[in-house]
Amino acid sequence: MQIALVIYAVFGLVIGSFLNVCIYRIPLGKSIVFPGSACPHCGNPIRPYDNIPVLSYLLLRGRCRICGNAISVQYPLVELLTGAAFFACAWEWNFTAPAFVNSLLLSVLIVLVFTDYHHQILPNVLTLPGIAVGILLSPSQPVSYYSDALSTMAASWLWPENPQLILPWVGSLLGAIIGGGPLLFLAIGYEKLRKRQGLGMGDVKMMAMVGAFLGCRIAFLTILAGSFLGSIVGVFLILFRHKNLQTKLAFGVFLGIGAAVCLFYGLSVWDWYFRFPR
Numbered sequence: 001m002q003i004a005l006v007i008y009a010v011f012g013l014v015i016g017s018f019l020n021v022c023i024y025r026i027p028l029g030k031s032i033v034f035p036g037s038a039c040p041h042c043g044n045p046i047r048p049y050d051n052i053p054v055l056s057y058l059l060l061r062g063r064c065r066i067c068g069n070a071i072s073v074q075y076p077l078v079e080l081l082t083g084a085a086f087f088a089c090a091w092e093w094n095f096t097a098p099a100f101v102n103s104l105l106l107s108v109l110i111v112l113v114f115t116d117y118h119h120q121i122l123p124n125v126l127t128l129p130g131i132a133v134g135i136l137l138s139p140s141q142p143v144s145y146y147s148d149a150l151s152t153m154a155a156s157w158l159w160p161e162n163p164q165l166i167l168p169w170v171g172s173l174l175g176a177i178i179g180g181g182p183l184l185f186l187a188i189g190y191e192k193l194r195k196r197q198g199l200g201m202g203d204v205k206m207m208a209m210v211g212a213f214l215g216c217r218i219a220f221l222t223i224l225a226g227s228f229l230g231s232i233v234g235v236f237l238i239l240f241r242h243k244n245l246q247t248k249l250a251f252g253v254f255l256g257i258g259a260a261v262c263l264f265y266g267l268s269v270w271d272w273y274f275r276f277p278r
Contacts, residue, residue: 005090012086013053015107016079023078023114026123042067053079074114081110085260092264097140102263105134105213109256112206116252122202127209131176134212138172144267145215146171150178171215179211179219180204203251210259218259218266225258226251 018032024040025032037046044066050056057076064071085106093099108130112122138146143164151171155163158170187199211219230249237243262269 004095005087008090008095009083009087012083012103013079015086016082016110017051017053017075019082019107019111020075020078022111023074023118026111026125027115027119027121039064039067039069041069053083078110078114082107085110088264093142098142101137101140101213104137105130105210105263106260108209109259113253113256116202116250116256120200120248120250122200122206122252124202124205127202127205130209131205131212134209134214135169135172135176138168138212141168141172141213141215143167145218146175148216150174150216172212175211175213175215175219176208177211178216179222180208182223183207199251203255206252206255210255214259214263214266217270218262221262221266221270222255222258225262226255229254229257 021037022032035045037051038044039046041064044064047065050060050065054076057071060071062071062073063069086103089099089103089106093102108126112126116122146168148171151167151174152163154174155167155170159166183199183204184201187201187204207219207223210222214222230251233254234243234249237249
């Protein structure tokens with residue numbers, strides 16, 4: 001088991017190397033397949049032995065072998081994050097279907113977080129297919145993700161004879177609506193009141209994707225967690241960096257972090273809150 005975890009984490013490092021390509025090329029509208037990896041400074045192709053995740057960065061001391069320019073620390077960071085994500089999924093779900101489905105989800109979230117951080121965009125090429133894939137793969141997720149009152153009631157109404165059979169599909173679809181719906185109304189309302197855009201549609205689509213993968217409750221908690229993290233950072237920037245309330249923040253970064261945390265701990269927090277005596 002331990003060897004399998006290490007192998008899967010190493011596989012995650014390799015996937016992380018590919019995610020770096022996606023983070024760099026997707027916002028530029030470039031192919032993520034061709035040509036092969038090259039130094040962003042001098043354009044020279046990166047040799048296979050210089051493209052080993054994390055290790056090559058350390059051996060090259062963070063510099064291109066050809067031109068000597070610095071390689072961004074983001075490259076090993078993304079690889080390490082992806083490796084850790086794969087390890088955590090395999091540990092949590094013991095190499096069952098949810099381990100692989102949620103490894104995929106976290107991989108997409110990593111790309112979205114770094115893309116939003118650098119470019120303030122959440123590409124449709126990731127979020128829209130992500131919604132469809134989340135719904136399609138919902139039967140492979142733990143049924144607990146979709147066992148909320150709303151999804152259970154809807155499934156019972158649609159198919160009284162066997163509601164459990166369609167519960168994942170129903171819960172995933174409602175999760176997409178609950179995930180994206182509040183942000184959509186907030187974005188429209190803000191734009192109507194302030195006559196300018198305050199929340200991008202990319203955030204709406206990203207949360208619809210999270211809801212499709214993880215259901216209503218985790219989507220709701222992700223919005224709360226993302227808003228909380230964003231508020232903390234916003235207050236910090238105002239107090240210590242002399243920013244103001246008009247400063248734009250990449251909200252997708254906070255939503256992505258919130259979704260990753262809620263993926264593992266969201267249902268436990270939800271159950272704890274509703275069991276807590278009030």
